[in-house]
Amino acid sequence: MKVGILTQPLHTNYGGLLQCWALQHVLQSMGHDAWVVRRVKNSHTFFFWARIRLRNAVCSLIGRPLLKWLSRKDETVISQQTRPFIDRYITPRTGFLYSTRALRNDFERQRYDAYIVGSDQVWRPRYSPCQPNYFLDFLPQDSRVKRIAYAASFGTEQWEFSRRLTSQCATLARQFNAVSVREANGVRLCGEHLGIQSVQVLDPTLLLTPGEYERLVHEQDEAASPGDLFCYLLDRNPGTKLFKQDLEHELGLTAFEIMPQAIGMRNPDAPLKDRIYPRVTQWLRAFMDAQCVLTDSFHGCAFAILFNRPFVVIGNQRRGQARFHSLLSTFGLEERLVLTEKADDITACMKRPIDWADVNLRLKEWRTYSMDFLRNALHADGK
Numbered sequence: 001m002k003v004g005i006l007t008q009p010l011h012t013n014y015g016g017l018l019q020c021w022a023l024q025h026v027l028q029s030m031g032h033d034a035w036v037v038r039r040v041k042n043s044h045t046f047f048f049w050a051r052i053r054l055r056n057a058v059c060s061l062i063g064r065p066l067l068k069w070l071s072r073k074d075e076t077v078i079s080q081q082t083r084p085f086i087d088r089y090i091t092p093r094t095g096f097l098y099s100t101r102a103l104r105n106d107f108e109r110q111r112y113d114a115y116i117v118g119s120d121q122v123w124r125p126r127y128s129p130c131q132p133n134y135f136l137d138f139l140p141q142d143s144r145v146k147r148i149a150y151a152a153s154f155g156t157e158q159w160e161f162s163r164r165l166t167s168q169c170a171t172l173a174r175q176f177n178a179v180s181v182r183e184a185n186g187v188r189l190c191g192e193h194l195g196i197q198s199v200q201v202l203d204p205t206l207l208l209t210p211g212e213y214e215r216l217v218h219e220q221d222e223a224a225s226p227g228d229l230f231c232y233l234l235d236r237n238p239g240t241k242l243f244k245q246d247l248e249h250e251l252g253l254t255a256f257e258i259m260p261q262a263i264g265m266r267n268p269d270a271p272l273k274d275r276i277y278p279r280v281t282q283w284l285r286a287f288m289d290a291q292c293v294l295t296d297s298f299h300g301c302a303f304a305i306l307f308n309r310p311f312v313v314i315g316n317q318r319r320g321q322a323r324f325h326s327l328l329s330t331f332g333l334e335e336r337l338v339l340t341e342k343a344d345d346i347t348a349c350m351k352r353p354i355d356w357a358d359v360n361l362r363l364k365e366w367r368t369y370s371m372d373f374l375r376n377a378l379h380a381d382g383k
Helices: 014-029 046-062 072-078 083-089 100-110 131-135 163-173 184-194 210-219 238-251 280-289 298-306 322-330 343-351 356-379
Strands: 002-006 033-037 114-117 146-152 178-181 229-232 292-295 311-314
Touching: 002 014, 002 100, 014 033, 014 083, 014 280, 014 298, 014 356, 033 100, 100 131, 131 163, 146 356, 163 184, 178 184, 178 356, 184 322, 210 280, 210 298, 229 238, 229 280, 238 292, 238 343, 280 298, 292 298, 292 343, 298 311, 298 322, 298 356, 311 343
Parallel strands: 002 033, 002 114, 114 146, 146 178, 229 292, 292 311
Antiparallel strands: none
C-alpha cells in the first residue's frame, strides 16, 4: 500500500525528525511504500518578513525578546548537521509543498492509497503551515483513499481553533476512517469539538526499541558524549542554570547539552555559527551515555523513558503541559514533572528511584496496542 505521511515540517527539531523517521520506519517494516509529504510554510515572502519586523517593533516597546528573520541561506547553515539525517534516513519523501494546490497536485501524481496525519502537534493551529491541510482538505470528497490520524496532538488541553476553523475541521474529521491521538486529553477534544471518536496511542518514537536508535548512532560512528548528565532544555533561563549546577554537585555528574548556543530565531544578535544544530545521532548518543536527564521537552522525556534513564521534566505552561501529564501518567511517572523554581526539589525528584520493570511492561502493552491500531486502520475495509 502506498501511504503518504503528513507531519509537521522537518527542520532541526530532534523530536520532530525522529517521530517522522520512526513512523515511516514502522510502516516500511509492515511492507508499505511510505512517503513523507513535505508540507511547509513559505517563510521567505515579503509578508512574513514584514510581520517579523512589526512584531519586533512592538516587542522593543514593551521590552520583550526580539526575533531574527532567517534567510534561506541562513537556514541552510543552521541545518547543515541535521539535514544529512533527513537526506539519508527520511526517504522517500516529496519535494517542498507550499500550498493546498501543491498537495492536491502531489496526490494526483502519487495516487496514495492512504494518508496518515501525525504525529507531533499536527493539530495545533499556531504550529501548522495550514491547519485544514492536516485534516486532508485537499482530497476530493469522493476519494476512496484511507484517511488516518496516528498520534495526532493538539499540544494543549485548551481548544485553540477559531469557531470557523472548528466547523471546517469537524466536517473534514468525520471523513476519517480511523483517528488516534497522542494525549488522553486529545480524546476529549476530538469528542467535544470535532464530534468524532478517537483512541490514545503511543508517540511513534516509542514504537521502536532503544536498539533501533543505537543502530543509527553506530552507523554514524558517533563519539561518546562529553558528560553524563544530559540537559535537554528548550527554554533556558537563570533557573535552569542553577538546576544543572545543583544536580552536578549533588549527584557527582558532569552536565552537558546537545543544542546550539542560540536557538532558532531567538537572540537576533547571536552570530550564525552559534545557531547550528548538532547531529541527530549526537542527540541520540546523549541518551545512551547519560546517567540522568533534565529536560523540558516532550521528546526529551519520551527518550529518557525509552532508554530507562532517571529524569526530571521541568514544567512549562506556555508550551502546554497536557502532553507531559498524559505521557507520564501512561507510565505511572507523574511525579517526575516538577513545577518549581527550587533546585532542591529538582534534585530530590531526580534521586527518587523509578520502577523500570513496571514502566517497561506498560510500554510493551501500549506498543502492542498502538501497532495493532495502525495495522487495523490500514487494512480495514470501508470506513
